[in-house]
Amino acid sequence: MNRYKIALLAGDGIGPELMQEAVKVLKAVEARHPDVAFDLKPALFGATAYFETGKSFPEETKQICDEADAILKGTIGLSYEESQKIPVDEQPERGALLPMRRRYNTFANFRPVYLPKALSYFSPLKEEVIGDGIDFVIIRELVGGLYFGEKQTGINEQGKRYVHEVLEYDEDQIRAIAKVAFETAQSRKKVLHSIHKSNVLKSSVLWNEIIGEVGQDYPDVEVKYILVDAAATYLCLNPGQFDVLVMENMFGDILSDQGGGILGSLGLMPSACVGPEKSYYEPSHGSAPDIAGKNVANPYSMIGSVALMLDMSFGMKQESKNLWQAMQAVFAAGYCTPDLAKGKDVKLIHTDAFGDRVVEELNKLPIND
Numbered sequence: 084m085n086r087y088k089i090a091l092l093a094g095d096g097i098g099p100e101l102m103q104e105a106v107k108v109l110k111a112v113e114a115r116h117p118d119v120a121f122d123l124k125p126a127l128f129g130a131t132a133y134f135e136t137g138k139s140f141p142e143e144t145k146q147i148c149d150e151a152d153a154i155l156k157g158t159i160g161l162s163y164e165e166s167q168k169i170p171v172d173e174q175p176e177r178g179a180l181l182p183m184r185r186r187y188n189t190f191a192n193f194r195p196v197y198l199p200k201a202l203s204y205f206s207p208l209k210e211e212v213i214g215d216g217i218d219f220v221i222i223r224e225l226v227g228g229l230y231f232g233e234k235q236t237g238i239n240e241q242g243k244r245y246v247h248e249v250l251e252y253d254e255d256q257i258r259a260i261a262k263v264a265f266e267t268a269q270s271r272k273k274v275l276h277s278i279h280k281s282n283v284l285k286s287s288v289l290w291n292e293i294i295g296e297v298g299q300d301y302p303d304v305e306v307k308y309i310l311v312d313a314a315a316t317y318l319c320l321n322p323g324q325f326d327v328l329v330m331e332n333m334f335g336d337i338l339s340d341q342g343g344g345i346l347g348s349l350g351l352m353p354s355a356c357v358g359p360e361k362s363y364y365e366p367s368h369g370s371a372p373d374i375a376g377k378n379v380a381n382p383y384s385m386i387g388s389v390a391l392m393l394d395m396s397f398g399m400k401q402e403s404k405n406l407w408q409a410m411q412a413v414f415a416a417g418y419c420t421p422d423l424a425k426g427k428d429v430k431l432i433h434t435d436a437f438g439d440r441v442v443e444e445l446n447k448l449p450i451n452d
């Protein structure tokens with residue numbers, strides 16, 4: 084019997100309603116695999132945790148996460164006005180999310196940007212630009228760079244307010260993410276784009292140097308160096324040229340949202356945040372407070388995060404593929420939630436019905452893990 088302990092951090096906004104669908108899917112997977120048991124451990128995280136306990140990443144949650152084999156996280160954050168009720172250092176991003184990334188050293192963030200040809204109507208790009216569909220993966224370094232560098236604010240000698248924020252990487256950090264990227268490229272089309280800004284930033288000069296060094300161990304992978312600003316353009320003009328892209332933290336934050344943009348929605352962007360011992364899985368999008376509680380948010384990125392977890396933490400590769408296929412099948416049958424539909428010719432269904440249909444489609448597929 085394979086027993087997996089999963090910490091469930093539903094979070095804020097649409098997080099809890101998406102988490103319900105993730106749990107529904109996990110139970111369906113469990114039912115299909117008599118030798119697999121998921122031990123689900125809900126815990127408070129984010130603004131919801133702050134209002135209940137005074138901490139956005141409470142000790143009890145840390146303990147549950149420490150003991151878990153993997154962490155499944157919903158969404159966090161509130162509207163700007165609501166966040167103002169929380170002290171700056173306890174606001175969910177600074178008080179919960181970044182500390183979690185640091186605690187488990189989840190340095191490798193995988194953000195698949197995927198849209199099969201049949202669903203290209205979701206994308207704002209023209210059909211001829213999309214070609215056979217969109218399929219690349221952004222690998223973002225997640226625990227270094229500007230996000231975690233030293234920060235200072237104050238008054239300088241001229242009496243002016245100033246800020247000093249450090250972008251720092253050492254070669255080991257770059258080497259670690261480079262290896263992950265090369266291995267991923269090796270398992271796909273063997274082309275790796277290193278995204279950089281080495282015409283201005285010294286950090287990018289070192290980045291590319293290390294990419295080149297690590298690349299010597301992966302002679303079958305072709306490396307292409309592309310400036311981050313040019314990459315932003317080509318993601319719109321010709322996304323088909325990309326397969327695996329690796330980049331530092333801040334570039335990855337920005338380009339992965341652009342990835343969501345070319346798919347048509349961040350609602351189509353699940354992600355995996357992988358550390359040496361523990362990984363957590365989350366939608367790349369925010370908590371959408373404007374539609375929270377309305378049962379209209381699409382659970383694709385949440386259920387996609389479950390699919391990534393099955394594959395990357397539990398080695399259930401085939402069931403993970405089945406889950407992707409099941410989700411695509413629901414869209415292909417013409418169903419969609421209102422948040423993604425935006426005037427398209429689809430059959431509108433709610434969040435929970437979308438989850439039900441994913442389970443239905445999953446159960447049509449053979450169990451061969």
Ligand code: IPM
Pocket residue numbers: 176180336367
């Ligand atoms: C993301 C998010 C986070 C980030 C925020 C919520 C701190 O935008 O995961 O991309 O900037 O990393």
Ligand code: MN
Pocket residue numbers: 336337340
């Ligand atoms: Mn982001």
